[in-house]
Amino acid sequence: MELIRSKTTTKYAVKLLVIAVILIAVITLRYPSLDYDYNNTPLSDSESVEIHPAQTDAPECDISVGEWIQNPHAPYYTNLTCWAIHEHQNCMKYGRPDTHYMRWRWKPNACELPLFDPLRFLEMVAGKSIAFVGDSVARNQLQSMICLLSKVEYPIDIESSPDERSMKWRYVSYNFTLATFWSTFLVRSEQRADGGPMNTGLFDLYLDEPDPVWATKIDEYDFVIISSGHWYSRTAVYHERREIVGCRFCNIFNITDLPSVYAYRGAFRTAFATIEGRERFRGVTIMRTFSPAHFEGGLWNKGGNCLRRRPYRSNETVLEGMALDFYEAQVEEFTTAQRRGRKEFRLLDLTHPMNLRPDGHPSRYGHWPNVNVTLYNDCVHWCLPGPIDSWSDFLMHMLKMEAHRNNAEKSQ
Numbered sequence: 001m002e003l004i005r006s007k008t009t010t011k012y013a014v015k016l017l018v019i020a021v022i023l024i025a026v027i028t029l030r031y032p033s034l035d036y037d038y039n040n041t042p043l044s045d046s047e048s049v050e051i052h053p054a055q056t057d058a059p060e061c062d063i064s065v066g067e068w069i070q071n072p073h074a075p076y077y078t079n080l081t082c083w084a085i086h087e088h089q090n091c092m093k094y095g096r097p098d099t100h101y102m103r104w105r106w107k108p109n110a111c112e113l114p115l116f117d118p119l120r121f122l123e124m125v126a127g128k129s130i131a132f133v134g135d136s137v138a139r140n141q142l143q144s145m146i147c148l149l150s151k152v153e154y155p156i157d158i159e160s161s162p163d164e165r166s167m168k169w170r171y172v173s174y175n176f177t178l179a180t181f182w183s184t185f186l187v188r189s190e191q192r193a194d195g196g197p198m199n200t201g202l203f204d205l206y207l208d209e210p211d212p213v214w215a216t217k218i219d220e221y222d223f224v225i226i227s228s229g230h231w232y233s234r235t236a237v238y239h240e241r242r243e244i245v246g247c248r249f250c251n252i253f254n255i256t257d258l259p260s261v262y263a264y265r266g267a268f269r270t271a272f273a274t275i276e277g278r279e280r281f282r283g284v285t286i287m288r289t290f291s292p293a294h295f296e297g298g299l300w301n302k303g304g305n306c307l308r309r310r311p312y313r314s315n316e317t318v319l320e321g322m323a324l325d326f327y328e329a330q331v332e333e334f335t336t337a338q339r340r341g342r343k344e345f346r347l348l349d350l351t352h353p354m355n356l357r358p359d360g361h362p363s364r365y366g367h368w369p370n371v372n373v374t375l376y377n378d379c380v381h382w383c384l385p386g387p388i389d390s391w392s393d394f395l396m397h398m399l400k401m402e403a404h405r406n407n408a409e410k411s412q
Contacts (some may be wrong), residue, residue, distance in 0.1 A: 001161045004091055008011060009159055010066050010347070013096040018365050023194070023368060032324065033406070035338065042058070042151065042201065045407075052190065053114045053128070055080045055264035062107055062110065062209075062348075063106075063108040063111045063113050063394065063397060064105055064108075064111045064349035064351075064352055064353060065108060065109050065312055065314075065352065066108035066111070066113075066314075066353070067106075067107055067109070067356075068104045068105070068109050068267045068311040068353075068356060068357070069104065069105060069106075069107045069108060069311060070103060070105075071103055071104055071115075071147055072103060072186050073106035074092055074102050074103050074104070074385065074389070075102040075103075075152070075386075075389070076107070076116075076147075076151065076385065077148065077150060078092060078149045078176045079092040079383055079384075080392070081150065081274055081379050082130045082146070082147035082384075083146075083152050083154075084143045084144060084146040084147050084150070085147065086136075086139065086140070086384070087366070087367070088142055088362060088366035088367065088375075088378060088381065089140060089143070089362055089366060089381050089382060089383055089384045089386075090366065090381035090384065091129065091362050091365040091366065091386070092383075092385075094362075094365040094366060094367060094368065095365060096362075096363075096365035098309055100310065100359075101309070101357075101360050101386055101387065102382065102383075102385050102386055102405055104311055104357075104387065105390060105392060105393070106353050106388075106390045106394075108262060111381060113131060113276050113393050113394070114396070114397065115134060115393055116148055116392040116393050116396050117396070118148055118150075118151045118152045119151075119152050120396075121149070121300055121379070121396050121399075122149065122153065122171060122173075122174045122176060124396075124399055124400070124403065125174065125176045125193055125222075125399070126174040126176060127174075127175045127176070128174060128176060128177075128222040128223070128226070129148070129176070129177035129178070129179070129220065129222050129223070129241075130176075130177070130179070130221065130222065130223045130224075130225065130313065131134055131177070131179040131181060131217075131218060131221040131222045131223070131224045131225070132180045132181070132225050132227075133177075133180075133181045133183055133186070133214040133218070133224060133225065133226045133227070134183060134186070134225075134226060134227040134228055134229075134288075135182070135183070135227075135228060135229065135230070135231055136381060137229060137230070137291050137380070137381060137382075138180065138227050138288070138381055139180060139182070139290070140298055140381050140384070140388055141225075141227075141251070141388060142178070142180050142391050143384060144382075144384055144385075144388045144391065144392065145178075145391075145392050145395075146178070147384060147385065147389075148251070148389060148392050149171070153170030153171050153172075153174070155170055155171045155172075156170055156172060157169055157177060158170050158177075158315075159179075161182070161184075165180075165182035165339060166179075166180060166181045166182050166213060167180055168180075168276070168363065173304065177221075179215065179221070181213050181214035181218075181308040182213065183211040183213050183214050183217050183228075184228065184231040185203075185205055185228060185231055185267055185268075186210070186211055186214075186226065186228045186230070186267045186268070186270070186271045187205055187206055187208075187211055187266075187267045187270055187271075188205075188206040188209040188210065188211050189203050189204065189205050189206070189208055189211070189236075190202075190203065190204045191203050192204050192237070193263075199232055201235070202234075202236065203234060203235070203236040203237070203249060203377075204208055204236070204239060205236045205237070205238055205239065206235050206239045206240075206242075207238055207239065207240050207245075207263055207266035207267060207270060208240050208241065208266070208270055209270070209275040210241075210270055210271060211386065214226075214412070215274050215278075218275070218278065218281055218309060219278055219280040219281045219305065220279075221283050222283045222284070222355065223283055223284050223285075223399075224281075224283055224284075224285050224286065225285075225287075225289040225293075225348065225395075226271055226275070226285060226287055227287070227289075227290075228267060228278065229290050229326065230265070230270075230293065230380055232261075232263055232267075233260060233266045233308065234248075234251050235247070235249045236248055236250070236263065237252070237255065238258060238262070238263050238266075240266070245258070246258035246262070246412070248263070250259050250294075256341070259325070260322070261322070261325040261326060261329050262331075264293035264325075264326050264329055265329040265330075265332075265333060267332055268287070268329070268333040268334070269333050269336075272333060272334070272337035272345070273284075273337075273344055274337075276340070276343050277339065278340040281343070283344070284344040284345075284402060285345050285346070286345075286346045286347075286348050286395075286398065287325055287330065287334050287345065287346070287347055287348065288348040288350060288391075289330055289331065289348065289349050289351040290323060290326040290327045290351050291350065291354050291380075291382075292319070292353070292354055292355045293306075293323075293361075293379050293380045294306040294308070294350060294357075294358035294361060295377075295379045296358075299377040300375060300377070300379070300380070301312055303377075304365075304377060304379065305363055305377040305379065306359075306361045306363050306377065306379035307363065308358040308359045310357060310359055311356050311357050311358075311360075312355075312357075312358065313356070314352075314356060316356075318354060319351065319355050321356065323351070327351045331347070331349075334347055342360075346398060348394060348395065348398060350391060350394060351355055353390070354387065357382075358379075359387075359388045360382050360386045360387035360388070361378055361379045361382060361383065362377060362378040362381060362382075362383050363377050363378060363379065363380065364378075365383070366378045366381070
């Protein structure tokens with residue numbers, strides 16, 4: 001009797017085991033995202049961080065056209081878990097009371113844009129290098145990426161300029177190098193006066209001469225991300241072929257006043273030509289488009305502020321003014337360089353998505369109250385964490401497409 005009961009129990013246990021194995025197999029096939037490495041699992045709920053599975057990539061889709069949709073899984077880090085946040089973008093530290101601005105993701109109209117996966121990203125760029133060239137918004141983007149990657153690993157410092165504005169890091173486990181070159185105008189510049197007519201400094205810009213800070217150092221990088229923007233709203237004297245050709249609001253007798261977009265266009269033209277002339281540079285250049293500011297109620301130095309608390313929908317605002325002029329000039333110069341075909345150029349088009357995010361700037365939450373700072377209400381940079389974290393979604397998608405393109409070329 002005991003033997004029969006034992007056999008029955010054994011058969012029952014075997015059936016349960018078979019059913020369990022079948023269920024696990026079905027779940028794994030249906031939900032492959034459950035099968036990932038421990039190092040890529042979400043952190044605790046208290047840290048509000050989660051890694052999302054990759055979704056369908058659509059090479060033919062224009063990912064710059066879409067809407068912001070809610071993302072309850074964000075943020076992926078905080079000011080307590082990431083040391084890379086610049087003080088002036090540390091909105092949590094300085095008491096911004098709302099958190100909804102952190103909880104959105106970009107959704108293209110015609111496809112899905114996968115959320116940034118730090119582990120997969122580091123695996124993609126293992127043995128490679130990326131350099132950011134630009135101003136404080138480029139640094140804002142770089143620091144966002146470091147914070148997102150901190151879920152997997154922090155980099156070590158391996159090189160820095162005396163003023164620590166240009167720096168280089170390495171992710172040791174992946175032999176991945178990340179660098180930033182501080183170049184506010186992309187072209188050679190000199191400050192001739194501290195104040196100037198608008199009290200923002202008066203600069204000499206040599207529009208046909210690249211800034212040597214980056215121009216002589218990009219050869220070793222696989223990807224170079226170039227950008228520039230708001231510094232071109234400052235007063236400056238423009239030089240070409242070592243002669244003055246005009247200026248912007250310089251109030252100097254007998255110098256023609258030119259719009260800032262004249263210089264902006266010239267700077268990108270020079271940057272592209274410089275890259276084309278670097279024989280040893282074999283990498284891919286990614287041009288990040290202009291990041292709009294959102295001052296309302298006045299200029300940046302006349303009481304303007306950014307107090308909105310939700311994104312616009314695409315039908316609620318339009319790109320206009322200086323932002324539109326700069327964007328069009330950038331894209332036109334990029335298209336011209338890309339058509340020449342001398343080097344590989346790619347477009348990181350973020351202007352329209354970011355024009356919809358008036359809610360994501362620090363405003364007055366980038367410093368303590370009553371502190372004397374130049375940009376008291378900051379409606380130029382982006383809170384960390386915040387909307388700028390989505391830029392890594394775009395970049396990872398582009399690098400995936402680059403890998404697909406390279407694989408297709410090799411198979412031909």
